[in-house]
Amino acid sequence: xxxxxxxxxxxxxxxxxxxxxxxxxxxxxxxxxxxxxxxxxxxxxxxxxxxxxxxxxxxxxxxxxxxxxxxxxxxxxxxxxxxxxxxxxxxxxxxxxxxxxxxxxxxxxxxxxxxxxxxxxxxxxxxxxxxxxxxxxxxxxxxxxxxxxxxxxxxxxxxxxx
Amino acid sequence: xxxxxxxxxxxxxxxxxxxxxxxxxxxxxxxxxxxxxxxxxxxxxxxxxxxxxxxxxxxxxxxxxxxxxxxxxxxxxxxxxxxxxxxxxxxxxxxxxxxxxxxxxxxxxxxxxxxxxxxxxxxxxxxxxxxxxxxxxxxxxxxxxxxxxxxxxxxxxxxxxxxxxxxxxxxxxxxxxxxxxxxxxxxxxxxxxxxxxxxxxxxxxxxxxxxxxxxxxxxxxxxxxxxxxxxxxxxxxxxxxxxxxxxxxxxxxxxxxxxxxxxxxxxxxxxxxxxxxxxxxxxxxxxxxxxxxxxxxxxxxxxxxxxxxxxxxxxxxxxxxxxxxxxxxxxxxxxxxxxxxxxxxxxxxxxxxxxxxxxxxxxxxxxxxxxxxxxxxxxxxxxxxxxxxxxxxxxxxxxxxxxxxxxxxxxxxxxxxxxxxxxxxxxxxxxxxxxxxxxxxxxxxxxxxxxxxxxxxxxxxxxxxxxxxxxxxxxxxxxxxxxxxxxxxxxxxxxxxxxxx
Amino acid sequence: xxxxxxxxxxxxxxxxxxxxxxxxxxxxxxxxxxxxxxxxxxxxxxxxxxxxxxxxxxxxxxxxxxxxxxxxxxxxxxxxxxxxxxxxxxxxxxxxxxxxxxxxxxxxxxxxxxxxxxxxxxxxxxxxxxxxxxxxxxxxxxxxxxxxxxxxxxxxxxxxxxxxxxxxxxxxxxxxxxxxxxxxxxxxxxxxxxxxxxxxxxxxxxxxxxxxxxxxxxxxxxxxxxxxxxxxxxxxxxxxxxxxxxxxxxxxxxxxxxxxxxxxxxxxxxxxxxxxxxxxxxxxxxxxxxxxxxxxxxxxxxxxxxxxxxxxxxxxxxxxxx
Numbered sequence: 001x002x003x004x005x006x007x008x009x010x011x012x013x014x015x016x017x018x019x020x021x022x023x024x025x026x027x028x029x030x031x032x033x034x035x036x037x038x039x040x041x042x043x044x045x046x047x048x049x050x051x052x053x054x055x056x057x058x059x060x061x062x063x064x065x066x067x068x069x070x071x072x073x074x075x076x077x078x079x080x081x082x083x084x085x086x087x088x089x090x091x092x093x094x095x096x097x098x099x100x101x102x103x104x105x106x107x108x109x110x111x112x113x114x115x116x117x118x119x120x121x122x123x124x125x126x127x128x129x130x131x132x133x134x135x136x137x138x139x140x141x142x143x144x145x146x147x148x149x150x151x152x153x154x155x156x157x158x159x160x161x162x
Numbered sequence: 163x164x165x166x167x168x169x170x171x172x173x174x175x176x177x178x179x180x181x182x183x184x185x186x187x188x189x190x191x192x193x194x195x196x197x198x199x200x201x202x203x204x205x206x207x208x209x210x211x212x213x214x215x216x217x218x219x220x221x222x223x224x225x226x227x228x229x230x231x232x233x234x235x236x237x238x239x240x241x242x243x244x245x246x247x248x249x250x251x252x253x254x255x256x257x258x259x260x261x262x263x264x265x266x267x268x269x270x271x272x273x274x275x276x277x278x279x280x281x282x283x284x285x286x287x288x289x290x291x292x293x294x295x296x297x298x299x300x301x302x303x304x305x306x307x308x309x310x311x312x313x314x315x316x317x318x319x320x321x322x323x324x325x326x327x328x329x330x331x332x333x334x335x336x337x338x339x340x341x342x343x344x345x346x347x348x349x350x351x352x353x354x355x356x357x358x359x360x361x362x363x364x365x366x367x368x369x370x371x372x373x374x375x376x377x378x379x380x381x382x383x384x385x386x387x388x389x390x391x392x393x394x395x396x397x398x399x400x401x402x403x404x405x406x407x408x409x410x411x412x413x414x415x416x417x418x419x420x421x422x423x424x425x426x427x428x429x430x431x432x433x434x435x436x437x438x439x440x441x442x443x444x445x446x447x448x449x450x451x452x453x454x455x456x457x458x459x460x461x462x463x464x465x466x467x468x469x470x471x472x473x474x475x476x477x478x479x480x481x482x483x484x485x486x487x488x489x490x491x492x493x494x495x496x497x498x499x500x501x502x503x504x505x506x507x508x509x510x511x512x513x514x515x516x517x518x519x520x521x522x523x524x525x526x527x528x529x530x531x532x533x534x535x536x537x538x539x540x541x542x543x544x545x546x547x548x549x550x551x552x553x554x555x556x557x558x559x560x561x562x563x564x565x566x567x568x569x570x571x572x573x574x575x576x577x578x579x580x581x582x583x584x585x586x587x588x589x590x591x592x593x594x595x596x597x598x599x600x601x602x603x604x605x606x607x608x609x610x611x612x613x614x615x616x617x618x619x620x621x622x623x624x625x626x627x628x629x630x631x632x633x634x635x636x637x638x639x640x641x642x643x644x645x646x647x648x649x650x651x652x653x654x655x656x657x658x659x660x661x662x663x
Numbered sequence: 664x665x666x667x668x669x670x671x672x673x674x675x676x677x678x679x680x681x682x683x684x685x686x687x688x689x690x691x692x693x694x695x696x697x698x699x700x701x702x703x704x705x706x707x708x709x710x711x712x713x714x715x716x717x718x719x720x721x722x723x724x725x726x727x728x729x730x731x732x733x734x735x736x737x738x739x740x741x742x743x744x745x746x747x748x749x750x751x752x753x754x755x756x757x758x759x760x761x762x763x764x765x766x767x768x769x770x771x772x773x774x775x776x777x778x779x780x781x782x783x784x785x786x787x788x789x790x791x792x793x794x795x796x797x798x799x800x801x802x803x804x805x806x807x808x809x810x811x812x813x814x815x816x817x818x819x820x821x822x823x824x825x826x827x828x829x830x831x832x833x834x835x836x837x838x839x840x841x842x843x844x845x846x847x848x849x850x851x852x853x854x855x856x857x858x859x860x861x862x863x864x865x866x867x868x869x870x871x872x873x874x875x876x877x878x879x880x881x882x883x884x885x886x887x888x889x890x891x892x893x894x895x896x897x898x899x900x901x902x903x904x905x906x907x908x909x910x911x912x913x914x915x916x917x918x919x920x921x922x923x924x925x926x927x928x929x930x931x932x933x934x935x936x937x938x939x940x941x942x943x944x945x946x947x948x949x950x951x952x953x954x955x956x957x958x959x960x961x962x963x964x965x966x967x968x969x970x971x972x973x974x975x976x977x978x979x980x981x982x983x984x985x
Contacts, residue, residue, distance in 0.1 A: 003588075003589060003590075004589070006589070007328070007331075007589035007591060010589075011331050011335075014335070014338075018338055018353075021353055022352075022353075025345075025350060025352055026350065026982060026985065027982055028348040028350055028981060028982040028983050029980075029981045029982050030347070030348040030349065030824075030829075030833070030845075030981050030982070030983060031347065031348045031350075032347050032348075032611050032614060032615045033614060033619045034347075034610070034611045034614060035348075036345035036347065036348050036350050036352055037352075038611075039337075039341065039607050039610075039611075040338065040341050040352070040353075043334050043337050043338050043341070044338075046330070046334045047331060047334040047335065047338070050327050050330045050331045050334070051331060053327050054325075054327045054328065054331065057327070080584075080588075082383040083380030083381065083383050083584055084380075085383065086379055086380050086383050086556065087380065087577060087580065087581060089556070090376075090556070090560065090573075090577045090580075091574075091577065093560055093573075094570050094573050094574050094577070097570065098570065102561075106557050106560070106561060109553070109556060109557050109560060110553045110554060110556075110557050111553075112553075113549075113552060113553035113556050113557070114549045114550055114552075114553040115549075116383075116549075117383065117548060117549035117552045117553060118548075118549050119547075119549035119550065119553075128550060129553075132553075132554055132557065133557070136557060136558065136561050139192070139196070140196075140561050140562075140565065143192075144193070144196075144199060144203075144207055144565065145207060146561075146564070146565040146568065147568050148561065148564060149570070202706075203706075205708075206706050206707040206708055206735075207707070209707040209708050210707055210716070210733070213716070299856060300856055300859055300860040301860070302856070303857065303860065303862050304857070304862070344771075344824060344825065345824065346824055346847065346849070347824055347847060348824060348825070348983060349771065349823070349824035349825020349826070349829070349847075349983055350825075350983055351771060351772060354772065356772055356773040357772070357773075358740065358742030358743075358768065358772040358773070358774045358775075359742070361740055361742075361768070361771070361772055362740065427852050427853050427856060481855075481856075481859075481875070481876070482852075482874070482875030482876060483852035483853075483855055483856060484852055485852075490708065490709075490852075491706075491707070491708045493708070494707065494708020494709065494712070494713060495708065497708075497713055498708070498713055498716060498717070500947075500950075502874045502875045502878065503875055504874070504875020504876055504878060504879055505875065505876070505878075505879030505881065506875065506878045506879045507875070567737060567743070568736075568737075568743070608849065612846055612847075612848070615844045615845075615846050616818055616844060616846055616862065618816060618844065
């Protein structure tokens with residue numbers, strides 16, 4: 001399987017799914033001649049067309065695989081896995097922050113990402129994570145008044161105080 | 163001359179203008195440099211505090227914040243591939259490439275110098291010609307915006323790099339992303355899955371932060387050495403005479419496009435930045451350097467950003483019509499002090515307008531001083547060890563993206579675009595066409611359909627509007643030229659390329 | 664949380680400073696809360712935000728020294744603000760500044776909480792919609808516009824695609840049976856340009872949006888799309904007077920969580936009437952083109968329900984929603 005072929009295939013799938021969604025847009029009497037689905041359908045056709053073209057070209061070229069493919073491939077697979085780790089940290093943050101709150105979660109993001117990128121598990125890392133989180137909190141929450149999620153803590157403290 | 167005297171008088175009458183201009187620049191740079199905190203949010207955060215303040219100082223504070231934020235966005239764009247603002251996203255491309263080549267200090271210097279030149283140009287027009295120029299905005303009809311948008315998109319034909327096909331795919335995916343949200347004609351929801359968070363569409367900044375910053379984090383995770391700017395580069399280098407000469411054409415393009423975009427509502431800074439990037443490449447003597455660290459690729463969009471931050475005030479003051487979100491916040495600043503911008507503002511509140519002009523001039527000095535001083539600590543920050551740097555960029559992105567609408571859903575979207583950006587790199591699909599589609603898609607679609615509603619479906623309406631006709635003709639010429647060039651190149655290389663094209 | 668506290672503190676300080684002098688003038692039944700948050704979905708500087716901020720100092724006086732703080736809950740065109748309000752305690756501590764937007768958002772998408780999950784409190788103003796044209800256009804009355812549309816084809820502009828303004832124009836088209844293109848934009852300013860440059864015959868919008876141009880004599884107001892003429896523009900007839908049977912009421916009021924206690928309601932009913940009569944505040948809202956329109960709680964609940972039903976009918980009949 002050629003990489004361009006896969007890209008074309010993905011583009012074609014996207015075009016078909018998008019087209020299907022566009023044709024489900026309901027009919028409105030307020031609509032113009034073009035309609036809310038007009039341009040989206042054209043976009044889908046164009047994307048589908050170019051994707052097919054890319055696939056055809058990939059099949060026609062059939063370039064012999066460059067030497068050392070296995071090695072390159074395994075290298076790329078490792079790279080992708082490392083990237084996935086960062087993604088996991090981000091997803092974990094989105095999932096946990098409503099409960100654990102911004103200050104704690106952002107500290108954890110800094111600490112875990114630092115370790116993941118090859119930092120040392122040390123007091124220094126912990127201190128930098130905590131100070132960094134405090135800095136971000138200061139800028140975003142204190143200075144800029146962004147309502148970052150507080151988590152369950154305020155409610156918990158309120159309940160304990162009672 | 164009278165105006166100069168009046169401006170001077172305004173400074174004497176309310177000396178608070180001076181600290182307001184400096185404070186606004188500093189605050190703006192901070193907000194602009196944080197991804198997700200747009201110039202308009204940065205300004206809006208100040209608005210409640212301007213209540214009790216002197217009205218002149220209040221509007222100067224807001225206007226200076228605007229300029230500061232437009233400049234601030236370029237700093238993380240160059241240093242950490244994270245556009246701080248929408249309009250800094252065009253700067254990412256060549257700014258970060260220069261940083262990668264160890265020329266961060268030079269890139270930052272070009273950015274500061276270009277923003278300054280652009281805003282000097284804009285401020286001069288603002289002070290001398292606001293009232294006549296405000297009427298230029300009236301020349302723009304829905305058809306004209308279509309022309310502007312299509313000209314911007316036409317560059318995909320030449321930008322697409324190694325494969326035109328892939329560039330076209332990316333461009334159409336970008337246009338598709340721009341269709342998410344409320345339909346501009348019927349008000350129907352399209353591709354929103356009934357989620358109210360998607361009603362107003364996917365904010366372009368999420369796409370840009372995702373495919374530039376987050377994807378780069380994923381990418382860098384697998385690379386052994388995050389290239390640090392070497393210590394010799396820790397100093398900022400302002401462009402020398404040779405460089406200044408080289409930047410001139412790009413800056414003129416940026417200034418003119420920024421000026422036009424500032425005047426036209428619905429245009430806005432992002433479109434100006436990308437259009438001037440495109441045109442600078444088209445007219446450059448070294449177009450092949452664009453994307454690989456061309457100084458002109460920084461100069462053009464940054465000049466445009468500087469110009470927009472001043473000329474966007476022209477329709478706001480002269481017509482009472484804000485051309486961008488940021489100008490709308492400034493309009494709010496006038497309204498809460500009981501002043502209504504519009505043609506009568508110049509007679510009813512002449513002193514405030516003159517004070518604002520004086521403040522804009524002072525803010526240019528503030529930009530040079532604060533803008534220069536801020537760079538040293540920024541460069542220090544990005545020279546920290548790689549693992550800390552990456553962790554902090556990630557934390558910054560997660561915090562900033564949330565701030566647009568206090569939405570974790572948006573954080574998720576930015577992460578998703580990180581994956582998409584990573585995938586595009588893997589499949590060697592250029593990202594710029596997609597960003598252009600996202601930035602221009604809504605403007606093109608809504609105005610195209612609006613124009614047809616007005617003309618009762620007659621496409622000839624585009625030829626009747628001279629602005630639209632000119633821009634569309636230009637776009638057609640450019641597309642033909644680049645297609646011919648592509649075809650010739652592929653013939654030369656004698657590969658199977660032409661079979662597909 | 665910490666942010667809200669901070670903001671409350673800031674609001675309280677401002678409120679106090681304003682309130683200190685006249686606060687003890689009279690002491691009716693004390694309001695159960697010292698500080699009340701008024702939420703809006705518009706960001707600072709937006710329509711509802713300015714409305715609230717101008718109202719607050721005067722309201723503090725009228726409500727016997729209660730402190731008010733504005734909280735901007737932007738996002739999802741009001742969906743977020745509605746969700747927060749629906750979950751708030753019904754103790755009079757938090758209300759939401761409503762405009763027809765919250766009804767449109769409820770109907771057009773599926774927000775977590777809709778307008779039906781909130782309880783309208785009282786109405787404060789109507790934001791009159793006016794139809795206007797460029798001062799140098801050939802249209803002198805609404806009838807001219809209709810005649811032109813009948814003879815050839817009208818070009819009418821509304822600021823947003825799914826909005827009350829759009830609805831008014833569509834109703835006008837139906838009521839008169841003329842041919843007109845209703846063109847929608849991304850905001851009032853965008854549309855105003857197209858009225859000024861004669862791309863459009865007429866535009867419709869709130870007085871606040873066109874004040875600058877009106878003062879400069881660049882626009883001519885043709886009709887008021889309400890039930891009666893405006894105090895600010897006594898010479899401009901309503902659409903009905905000109906034979907076009909369309910009238911709308913764009914409301915500006917407050918809504919809160921369900922089961923708001925009666926003493927809170929009573930305090931607001933008294934307070935809002937008082938603030939509307941306050942001469943200092945009257946000067947401000949008259950300049951902004953607002954029409955005082957107090958509606959007591961019991962009627963307002965019905966009013967909003969009816970408005971919601973009408974809007975739903977319109978959106979359904981035109982096929983915008985199912």
